[in-house]
Amino acid sequence: MNTKLQLNLLNFLQFFIWGCWLITIGSYLFQLGWSPSQFGYIYATIGISAIGFPAFFGYLTDRYFSLMKVYRTLHLTAALLMLFLPSILNPTLFFLVLLLYMIAYMASIPMLVSFCYSKLNEENYNVKSIYPKIRVWGSIGFILALWLVSLSGNETSVYQFYLSSLASLVLFVVTFFISEAPRIKPKSPFSFQKAFGLHIFQAITNKEVYYFFGFAFFFGIALIVSNGYTNPFLHDIKTTISNPEAILVKYPAIVVSVSQIAEVFFILLMPFVLKRLSIPIIVLLSFIAWTIKFLLLSLVSPENSLFLVLMSCVFYGMAFNFFLIAGSIYLDENTVKEYRGSMQGFFVMVVNGFGALFGSFTSGLLIDSFFTTNATKDWPAIWLFFAVLLFLIVVLYFLLLWNKKHKK
Template structure:
């Protein structure tokens, strides 16, 4: 089978698994189980906690001991079993523990799938900047398809969404063992113990530019978790308002929110042009200001006459998400030796979906309960979104001032070699 098609299938299933529950778990949590917002923030922090150590650890294992494609398969098979167990749980504390276990095996697969793709493309002398985005876009398509499947089956508030994810997970787990081998770099006896264990990638923090990059990756990772955690339930809660309860956005919120992923597919394809024209720093800066706009538009939107603002917000999301996450992974690739490729991507994942996710989910959960929820449990969504927008604006301004990076088109061209 053609290499591009093989990697396309991998990306499709990788994000189908996540899309089957990530956006709709809020409906299950608040509507079906009727658990609290603070506890919900803790659930979303599980991906952050797992990402603090697992992507980096998995990267070390993939670089030194077990090839990335095999590790990808092992983790997805285990993840499928855990997803099947989630619907059996009837209390938030146990749900937290099991979801954390699920995230421990899922989160590193994101960076592992990137490693598999980059390795295979480089071995075939293909230009990663040109070839990878059209492949990666099918991951977003997988996420969209999963959201539509869950929404059209009317299981947005049902535990059945976890079974859909489990089916995709076992499929990708088995398929991963057929992917091109990435190999391992065990090294020789002259290696220091730090190099032998694969901790070389942590040396990147010694470089001021890379340290700043990882810090801002963490701060922007917080913004991503906010939109994932609260977007779906934001629309669901309009069902208490007689003016909106019969609107399409309230009946099928996952489909409305999936416009964000449709937008992703367009912006992913635009990344090669923007990177070569404006450079990595400016592209990442565009992402940060897009987050400000994303949250601000949600603050003025509603399922009625304000639906247009929600839709525009979803379109802006494509730039907000892609321009930092994919450009950021390419930036890490440009700054790391191939011997620590997987470890470097693991560090990036650790900062964005690790520390960033914990920061965003834990702080937002408490903040919303304390300052934006009334005594009857009703949330003040406009001011919640405006607070998120203000946070993103501060991060964008600091990044523009502090992160120094001069655009050199040759840096982008180097990905093809």
């Protein structure tokens, strides 16, 4: 199996695992009768697991261990923990087990990104043109998982977790047939600061990266809100749709999967975009797309529901890939070679860690406190609130770009 096929398969399985439950877990927990605040705490495991742990494992693979062996072990651990999750009905225990699972899974994401870059550079591929075509298989895996869960009627059942566990075991086996990537062993001695990613700012070769990380935090908030609440929102509004055979009623997760189908399109578009637009402009377009997505959801009604939801999914694909793909390449180009693995881990920490953690806690509390009456959520107001928030980020980012251009 050649290098590109190996990387395609790894990305496919990596995100198939997550696609089995990431979008539908909210609907599963709400049908158990848990509140938005409880869901917010549980979904915050994504954020907690991304703080420190990806950077720590990235540092270990940069310095001491074979990346593929650590990656393999993380997925075996994740498979076993996910297998245990369906039997838990206590919110606190569910939170703890999912947290352990997410520590293992979240650490594997930047590890795979770093592995892809290393293998492509080793064989002298153009990373900007080849990596997006490899990463698209992750989106395909995510989409297929969502469709399997939805078409089998398991959006609110425990079988989504069993499917995810099985996929992790398959990935564990596959890694034994994947060739190792070259490792550049750092010359500097061990440092506790470096082990947890706190050294990463010393590895940055372009000071403008600091601004990038600031906006990555807000990107993480938008991402966690979108992934956490879109499917429960569709399960709520489907009760207002008169046609019981409507696709939005029968298969809401399939409708949500249009977001990942849009991801595929925008991933394939990325080589074209990267050649013609600067990273700052691509990031600005990402936040504009987030604003439009949330605004469209705030306008959804029984008469126009399917069209507006589908359009919001398209803008999700744009927002997601314009930022993450361009951002990971940007960081790879602006980091000294020996710490590229750690830098990708820190990127995940900011987006899926600090941003997601803050977004999970605050969104759950806000929705419970200001947008819920007698267990009924005011979805138009919820989505409009986040649309306004992201619009303010667009204005702030635009002003920073304008100021930078004016100084030049």
